Each structure stands twice: as structure tokens, then as C-alpha cells.
Amino acid sequence: MAHTPLTLTGARVVTADGTHDGWVRIENGRVAELGTGDPGPGERHDLGGRLVAPGLVDTHIHGGTGRSFPEADPEGVREIVEFNRRSGVTSVVGGLVAASPEETLRQVSALAESCEEGTLSGVYLEGPFIAKSRCGAHDPELLRDPDTAEFDAWLKAGRGHVRMITVAPELPGALELIRAAVSSGVVAAVGHTEATYEQTLAAIDAGATVATHVYNAMRPLNHRDPGPIAAVLGDERVTVELILDNVHVHPGAARLVFDAAGPGRVSLVTDAMSATGLGDGEYTLGDLRVRVSEGRAHVIETGAIASSTIVLPQAVRNTVAVGVPVEEAVRSASSVPASTLGLGEAGRVEAGGHADLVVLNEDLSVADVMYRGRWVA
Secondary structure, X not given: OXXXXXXXXXXXXXXXXXXXXXXXXXXXXXXXXXXXXXXXXXXXXXXXXXXXXXXXXXXXXXXXOOEEHHHOOHHHHHHHHXXXXXXXXXXXXXXXXXXXXXXXXXXXXXHHHHHHOOOOOEEEEOOOOOOHHHOOOOOHHHOOOOOHHHHHHHHHHHOOXXXXXXXXXXXXXXXXXXXXXXXXXXXXXXXXXXXXXXXXXXXXXXXXXXXXXXXXXXXXXXXXXXXXXHHHHOOOOOEEEEEOOOOOOOHHHHHHHHHHHOOOOEEEEOOEOOOOOOOOEEEEEOOEEEEEEOOEEEEOOOOOEOOEOOOHHHHHHHHHHOOXXXXXXXXXXXXXHHHHOOOOOOOOOOOOXXXXXXXXXXXXXXXXXXXXXXXXX
């Protein structure tokens, strides 16, 4: 059913080439036109000079509102996505953690159904091919060496919706797995790893193009043993994920990532868990028990940091707070992750594209959210 055209006026529009004062015309769920001056006749909605940014894109998230993607429950998936959508995140890739081969297949198949109904934008597997010594909030008993036969089974179960997988480059069979992923159209990421600088470069040469939450769950940077951090920051082929909740990474270390990688290579992610949107308490991540206190999540048994409890607009605000320009911060939470994972029209405000928009106040808090041309918040 056709919608009445609507023109958003008094807008500061964040596009691929900067911020422009003007208006955005919405027709049938899409951006029909961008312009300046008088937009002509028709229904208008004045934004009073607020920013209009692309709907944000979270490509590394495990849950929210008490639900999690590893549960692989369709209603739970919808709840997580709708909560994020109301918060300004209009595209979500469902993240899984290490599980048994049988359970992983079940999860991938179930999340693929959510992709087919248009709820999710893809499936991301953070385990099980990662290092036990850097397992973080993954159950070490469920980790295993890379296996292309198991990966092929995921592809079949995922029916074209598996978007990314994290691999520790030092594990036996890792480079073969990375090549198999890339040849299948799946993004290979390096993370949860003890890899050396040289092993990381070998993974990049094999086709890996993402660094999973840089700094976290990887061999730390050392001037005589630079490890994966120096390798991924210094290689133009790699997009680096960054959890900027001011818990996982110090703001000073976060600024270093932006300075080293430069515009267009930093992807803001939340790595958010089921506690997001709720208060402190005890939750689960996969099979592990997690306690959240003052918004900080830790695995009860090991004390390891366990995901975050923020929603992506908070990461944008934190990014601007460390001195990154607003436009670059927005791109890092929209067009960069979308293009890295091949998510089509997501993450951009452009004529012909989906009208997935977030309206931001001067302090970058979310004022309104539009999804496919309809206001949802």
C-alpha cells in the first residue's frame, strides 16, 4: 500500500560526502530525493535543525531485552531487533557464540529463517574456531580447530545468510578455513587469538578483512612482539571492530584506533548481550552465567569481561567524545559496517535507498527513528 509522501525539512543530513542543510523526501518507504531550498508542495515534518543520519548498523551483537540470538527463538529475535530499531539501529546481524556442532546448526538454521522474513540482516558466528586462551565469554570446552566440513554445513543451514565468521589465525587449518569462507562470500574476521604479527598478516593475505573487537580477546600490543593489533591497524585491507562502551577499551586507546586506521576502516559494534536494555543482575551468554553490575558484564566463573550492555548510538556519542568528527562517528556505525558485510542499501541516506533514518538531537541522543518510511520511535 502506497504511503503519503513526506518531506523532512529543517534537516542537517549526514550523507556519504558530509553533512548538508536541506530536506529529505520520503515516498513508499524509500528516500525519493534530497535537496536544498524550497521542497515544493506536500506534507512536511520540520526537524528544527536536527541531524538526519542513516539508520545505524550493528554487525556484532548477541542479544538484548533479556533475549539472545543463541537461543534461536524467532520471537526473541524479533524482540531484540525491535528494541534496537526503536533505539536507532535499523539493521542487525545476529551473533552466535561457541556451541556444539549440532546446536550451532540449529541456531544458524533458525536465524536464517529470521533473515528470510526480513527481521535480521545476517548471521555472524564468533566461535567455535577461536583460541582457548583468549576465549573471553565463550565456553572453552566448546572450542575446536577450524573444520571446513563443519563450515560447509553452516553454509547449507544458513541458506545464504551467513555473513561473517571469526577465526584465530594460529589454529591448525585456519588459513584453509579463511580461504573457504572468502570463496563462499562470507567475511572472515581474525579475533579471540594468540596470533603473532606474521600469523595475522598471513590470515589477511588469505582473505581476512575484519578484526574482531580490536584489543579485546587478542594478544596485546608490544613493541618487540606487535601481534595482531599492529597487523590489523596497519593494513588497509582490514576493517577493525571497536567496542566503544568505555569499559572494553579506554577512550585514549580508542582514539589511537581511529588515528591509526583512518576514516572508513573503523566499525563500531556493541557486542551487546541479553542484559542490554535491562538493569543489573544475572544473565546467560550461550551456556555461561554472566553478572551485570553498574552496566559492566563479567563471566561469573572466570571474571572475564562478557559483552557490553550499550546500544550503538551510545558508541557514536562516545566516539565523538574522544575527538572524532560526528560524520566519521556516524559512518563508523552505519556505512562502514554495512559495506564491510555487504548489506546492500543499509547504512546510507541516498536517493532510491530505504528510508531507514535516525534523527539525532544536538547532544546526539536519538530523537526519532524511521524504518522503511514509517516512524518507529
